[in-house]
Amino acid sequence: MSFLVIRNLTARLKGTDQRLLRGVSLDVAAGEVRGLVGESGAGKSMIGKAILGTLPKAVEITGGEILLDGTDLLRLPPARRRSLIGATAALIPQDPLTALNPSRRIGGQITDRLVDILGWTRARADARARELLDEVQIPDADRVLGAYPHELSGGMRQRILIASAFAAEPKLIIADEPTTALDVTVQKQILRLIGAMQARHGTALLFVTHDLGVVSKVCQSLSILYGGLVVEDTLARDFFAGPRHAYSRALLAATPKYTDPQASLVPVPEAVLAEVQAEVAAYDGRAT
Amino acid sequence: MTDLYTVTDLHLSVPDLTRKPILGPAPRIEILKGISFALPKGKILGIVGGSGSGKSTLGRAMVRLMEPTAGSIGFDGQDITHAPEATLRPLRRRFQMIFQDPMSSLNPRHRVGQIVQSPVALHGLADPQARMLEALDQVGLGRSYANRFPHELSGGQRQRVGIARAIALRPDFILADEIVSGLDVSSQAQVLTLLERLVADLGLTLAFISHDLSVIRRLCSHVLVLHQGVIVENAPTAQVFARPQADYTRDLLRAIPLPDPDQPWD
């Protein structure tokens, strides 16, 4: 059975009829990278937050299951849930600038979780931090561990966040648009780094992005979201050979590809939008 | 074909306030280190580079949001390098800018109509309201949008308001500074298609700053690649992609993830 299984997850804006997630089902096997693709507002970040338990207060889950290694997170008491997630899951966030505490040195920020939540000794945590910096190819570990975030470049900060995510050997990592804020050359390094570390540690990875180019470089499978509804769920190979759903095809056509300028940056046609919106409406009709 | 912009050996440095001694001026950081190029009328120029390349600074120098420290910028034959605000003001009607961040480029306490209309009114042009409505139409936003506040719009819609604001003055030149970098793929496609159409319809000259070469390919006829304050490549688009001259350009091209699992990715 896959390490992460989400079945029929539904969520809405508290106190309203506004649906945010419409029966989302997906799974990620151990060692697999699944892409979660969609426009802004499609709900892809929300799924990651639902798993990690960091949904905004205004959003409530109305149904479904999130199974982490067989245990349904949604049925656990909050404290148990937090400790399970703390021990088995981690996040690589989007913005390396705001994800790090500007007033603390890097070393402390990496080892915190290991010491406070997992109960490691300071010495063991420090050794691990150095190992990790080495793994993410940051030379001069002493300087970096003692530095403040603003003294480092964006690419370095993202490497540190990746190191932190892998620190406690999580079984699942959620990467929430980890390269959106980076230059294209830095993005390439970071993508390759994430791929290499994921392969080495055998972690299941849920990769949230709106960029299909990025998906083709890291993901083995992907789910396309629109309006909180999964419209396509397939293997990456099959997807890029020819997507089944019209909306997926439109997204592919909108993605810039310098090798084929005419088939790039094509806006999603009205007809396709109408079709996928009708699917959303049909779901709403069945659900009530 | 006349050149709308002539930039010659442009230098721009800013004071490094983090290293300022107690007495005396702060040491300066050179951002632009001798930029020279010409932009003919009616062309779309792509300006590409990573962060720290100086591309945004170059753009801001071209619309005189920043003042160069050496070299010269000529706009339609007039030297605007160190021109005082009083001289620049009437000229400003002719060069406009669209900004990157849809959140911070529109005043959250002004309505869309006011945002688009106020530059027109500022320059004393006839019938600002009509121009504003026309501009909103041209960017594909209906008249009803004039009464809304920016936070009621999506990122793509806000960028369109930014475009409307720029074209309402009917300028000769527009600088687009990373205007789609914060948008997702479908909004990006919409905004760029719109821009393409407007450039053709309104006869605009455009400088398009981006860190994304693939966007440049579709839109621009000519490309400048900047790296650490200097131009490393200055060629027609097709040539930049087919036979890049500079190592840095090659690095940029190799780094672009195409939606193709078979793309060599090492």
Add this chain to the structure above:
Amino acid sequence: MADARAMVRRRAGPRLWLSAGWIVLIALAALLAPWLAPKDPLAQDMFMGRLPPFWMDGAEPGFWLGTDSLGRDVLSRILHGARIALIVAVVAGTLTCVIGATLGLLAGFLRGWVDVVISRLIDIWMAFPPVLFSILLIAVLGPGLMSIIIAIVVIDWTRFARVVRAEAMRQGAMDYVASAQVAGRSRIGTMLTEILPNVLPTIVVLLTLEMGIAVIVEAILSFVNLSISTDDPTWGGMIAEGRTSIHQAWWVLVFPLVTLFLTVLAFSQLGEGLKDRYDPVLR
């Protein structure tokens, strides 16, 4: 697809209505005191001393909230006291706001030498201990309403300037300010059309807070007898006098104290309430 967060409605403003309502009440009291007050606030009558409020035994009809040790009607004195309180609140508050906010805006937006001069001025000014400063000022200017107002303005403008300066600096970095520059707007013009509307909510909240502070400062000064020189009643003065009778006649202290408290509270909530109701940005 619009942002889901934008769908959340703001709560209507009960605090706006309550606070505005109380202030209106106090304002009416202040304006109409001579006609509303049942008795002459200065009229002393030793035989009517320390009468309790109307619901207690021993109360006299006509003296709704009782009398103080000199036989003066508490309610009438509170109504008349509202005049002083409100004049100080509005005049001192507004002057402090105008001076402080203007200097703060100029410093924060124009930067350069304007900022250097104004910031140094604020720093030096704030180094004076406020209580001593105000007592000194009043000693020099002599007691009186004008002196109190001047004292408050002179001390508190720095609070406005600091906060508004910080806010103006933040706003100045926004792209819509750069856009105004590209459009050709003058510096001062940009400050007024782009920066000011975004700093206004903060200024309004500070202004109402300042009004509350002004009321308290006046009360403190009249408590220590440094306020107005005439016999006109002030809430602070009533509280001072009420201390001596607190065991025999608690109402002489409690009613002006409660009125003072509610008024200051109302001012502070008014600013927040106005922001909730009128600020177009849903935060």
